[in-house]
Amino acid sequence: MARVLVVDDEALIAMMLSDLLAEYGHETVGPAHSEGQALELVASTPIDAAILDVTLGDHDCFAVAEALGQRGIPFAFATGHGAQAMPDAFRARVTVSKPFDFEVVRRLIDDLVSPAA
Amino acid sequence: MTGSRAPVDLLVIDATADRHDGYRGLLGSFVRKVVTVAPGDAARQQLLSGAFAAVIVHLDDDAADVLADIADVDEASGPPVVVVSAQMPDLRAFGAHGRVTEFVPSAHATELLPPKVSCLVELAKVKGELDEERRTSDALRRRMGEQIHRGKNLLAILQSVARRTMHEGRAMSDAREALMGRLGTLARAYQLVTASNGAGTDIADVVEAELAHVMDRVTVSGPPVRLSGSVVQTFALAIHELAANASKHGALLSPKGAVAVGWTFFEYGTDRYLEVAWSERGGTTPKAPVEFGFGLTLVSSFAGAHAQTPNLLFEGEGFACRMRLSQDVLVPG
Structure with missing residues (x-):
């Protein structure tokens, strides 16, 4: 069982990711609905992996991504925009698009929490 | 120029x-x-x-x-x-x-x-x-991009609602009714957002659209506030779920029961947000459920970062809750 941070400003989508994580035997950290909440959780809570919505209200999630990167925590992005909209620094990261293909999300979570990732 | x-x-x-x-x-x-x-x-x-x-x-x-x-x-x-x-x-x-x-x-x-x-x-x-x-064509392209994003987001929301509704372990006919109710709310909310043309949707319109069928038992009060398109669907769905719960287990189950919905601005330090209070009265003493269903999970997501008090209360003559909407989902002016 891994502890996976979910960051999405859309409560319903965060809820769905939490449900999926529970279904696959993992625990949700959060969900955080804003950049501030997410940064607080990253600083204060043990986290094994994270799934980040790219747009968070008026903000984006890249500060959260950086904080995770500094701690060596694996993460992936979820976005309704195309992967080409990503800044260069994060283009190599895995991106799943919304609406979700649940099979893709399942494999993504497997990859994120497996020690090889 | x-x-x-x-x-x-x-x-x-x-x-x-x-x-x-x-x-x-x-x-x-x-x-x-x-x-x-x-x-x-x-x-x-x-x-x-x-x-x-x-x-x-x-x-x-x-x-x-x-x-x-x-x-x-x-x-x-x-x-x-x-x-x-x-x-x-x-x-x-x-x-x-x-x-x-x-x-x-x-x-x-x-x-x-x-x-x-x-x-x-x-x-x-x-x-x-x-x-x-x-x-003009740049502006159009940008608006089209936003529209596509909104469409994808809506589909993801529908996935979430459908998964949750079909997963609650109830009879098919129940699930069907719940799903249709929730989809109806999303459709109404989408309509309100589209009609506002980006100028924000009046919170009273959202609340009244969701409570139209029980309006004779509900009082609605609060200053004019406009919600940004990103939050209207989730908020409308939260109100829809609260009304459904009140009709099924809460104050609206008893003939004397009533609901008050009100909103007001609050400040915590530099944070300013809108607090929406839902309070039921005239019903039987509510019991906290063992596990939160779809509606209460959704309502809890509006707890806000600075919740000093529990935002869900199961006591007295009716269930009460508070939802906090941060400044960035409100349209200024």
Whole structure:
């Protein structure tokens, strides 16, 4: 069982990711609905992996991504925009698009929490 | 350039003030306005304003002032410069000084200048129209991108609602009814957002749309507040779920029960948010469920970062909850 941070400003989508994580035997950290909440959780809570919505209200999630990167925590992005909209620094990261293909999300979570990732 | 019209003003730089009236008379019929100015700071300022379709420069013997004035005219994007002088000037001297398009001998300026100017003005108009078209298509492309994003988001929300509704381990007929209710709410919310045309949706409209079927048992109060499109669907769904719960297990189950919905602004330090309170009364003492269903999970997501008090209360004569909407989901004004 891994502890996976979910960051999405859309409560319903965060809820769905939490449900999926529970279904696959993992625990949700959060969900955080804003950049501030997410940064607080990253600083204060043990986290094994994270799934980040790219747009968070008026903000984006890249500060959260950086904080995770500094701690060596694996993460992936979820976005309704195309992967080409990503800044260069994060283009190599895995991106799943919304609406979700649940099979893709399942494999993504497997990859994120497996020690090889 | 901010207006939608092409810039069709002319600038004449001429050291001899006596000729200014003549220029205005000669060229006034081609353009909205002919601005005449002596070389120097005033001329440079006018040039920098960028509002001219063309610049006429009248060179007397001493060309140095004027050369300095037009030095800043951008060769590629600045207005075309027409030089009027007694004889062909040394155009190499202009090479480093912006964009000289034409030379007109001053002896023939009266015949030659008007047709040249009229051509340049036409060109400027076309260029302005092209710029305008490009701005419009950029704006359209951006709006289309937003629309596509919103569509994808809505599909993801539908996935979430459908998964949750079909997962609650109840009979198919129940699940069907719950799903149709939730989809109806999303459709109404989408309608309200679309109708607002990006100007925000009045929170009272959202609440009243969701409580229309029980409005005789509900009081709604609060200042006018507009919600941004991103939150309307989730908020509408939360209200829908609260009403459904109240009808199934809460105050609306008993004939005397009623619900009050109100909202007000709150401040915690530098954070300002809208607090929406839902309180039921006249029902039986509520019992907290062992596990939160879809509705209460959704309501809890509005707890806010600074919840000092529990935002769900199962006590007294009815269930009560508070939802906090942060400033960034409200439309200012």
